[in-house]
Amino acid sequence: MSSPSSVSLESAPGAVKLPILKVSGLRKTHETAGGDLTVLKDVNLSLDTGDTLAIIGPSGSGKTTLLGLCAGLDDASAGSVELDGMAIELLDQDARAALRNRLVGFVFQSFQLIPTLTAIENVLVPLELRGESGKDIHAEAERLMTEVGLGDRLDHYPLQLSGGEQQRVALARAFIHRPKILFADEPTGNLDAGTSGPIVDMLFRLNREAGTALVLVTHDPALAAKARRVVTMSGGEIVSEEENAAI
Ligand SMILES: Nc1ncnc2c1ncn2[C@@H]1O[C@H](COP(=O)(O)OP(=O)(O)O)[C@@H](O)[C@H]1O
Numbered sequence: 001m002s003s004p005s006s007v008s009l010e011s012a013p014g015a016v017k018l019p020i021l022k023v024s025g026l027r028k029t030h031e032t033a034g035g036d037l038t039v040l041k042d043v044n045l046s047l048d049t050g051d052t053l054a055i056i057g058p059s060g061s062g063k064t065t066l067l068g069l070c071a072g073l074d075d076a077s078a079g080s081v082e083l084d085g086m087a088i089e090l091l092d093q094d095a096r097a098a099l100r101n102r103l104v105g106f107v108f109q110s111f112q113l114i115p116t117l118t119a120i121e122n123v124l125v126p127l128e129l130r131g132e133s134g135k136d137i138h139a140e141a142e143r144l145m146t147e148v149g150l151g152d153r154l155d156h157y158p159l160q161l162s163g164g165e166q167q168r169v170a171l172a173r174a175f176i177h178r179p180k181i182l183f184a185d186e187p188t189g190n191l192d193a194g195t196s197g198p199i200v201d202m203l204f205r206l207n208r209e210a211g212t213a214l215v216l217v218t219h220d221p222a223l224a225a226k227a228r229r230v231v232t233m234s235g236g237e238i239v240s241e242e243e244n245a246a247i
């Protein structure tokens with residue numbers, strides 16, 4: 001009698017890997033005093049698990065809107081966003097928040113740190129939302145704060161930190177729960193050359209070591225050049241896509 005195969009579907013040769021992100025016919029229209037304004041027009045995009053993607057394009061082209069919709073922070077006017085095979089528009093707010101907390105890290109252009117919490121308390125928020133607590137998570141938060149160069153700023157409040165320092169706290173917060181996909185909106189936008197290098201290295205180390213897929217909106221050519229795929233947006237559409245053959 002033959003025994004049942006122990007090879008799981010995921011590791012079976014030729015198994016189809018689900019994309020971590022699949023965007024289909026995504027549209028966003030704002031109602032404004034001057035009439036409806038469509039700022040995202042039927043965008044289609046798919047990203048493999050563990051892959052890296054940079055989104056570039058002029059200001060106002062819809063990059064931040066696309067990122068927010070992909071991460072389930074905002075509702076689309078039409079179309080679908082699947083995260084790890086789950087269509088987020090089918091989930092209620094609680095289920096969507098739980099999915100986000102399990103899978104997604106997000107670094108906002110404007111940081112969005114909680115002003116009444118210290119830097120290290122901000123970093124711990126994603127784990128506390130998961131109900132984790134204790135010394136281990138505190139040690140991990142301290143390690144990440146040290147890695148972003150802020151080991152001596154643990155108990156500072158956001159208003160006591162510079163823009164670049166707040167950006168680094170926001171990155172540590174996005175890393176702490178080892179998300180399967182990390183969205184970052186201009187992650188080096190507030191950093192000078194000296195501090196952006198280590199942050200970029202940290203992003204790509206998270207990709208290599210934890211397999212976190214990266215979706216990075218950036219104006220920084222050096223950062224875009226490190227991603228395997230680069231898409232360009234203009235007027236609410238993806239107008240071109242390139243692959244970096246060296247990666
Ligand atoms: N709430 C809103 N109401 C109306 N228009 C908006 C709103 N939010 C964003 N927009 C417009 O959507 C367009 C795309 O914005 P955004 O996604 O922030 O672009 P990018 O990140 O590429 O600079 C811009 O023209 C912006 O003015």
Ligand SMILES: [Mg+2]
Binds near residue numbers: 065185
């Ligand atoms: Mg933007």
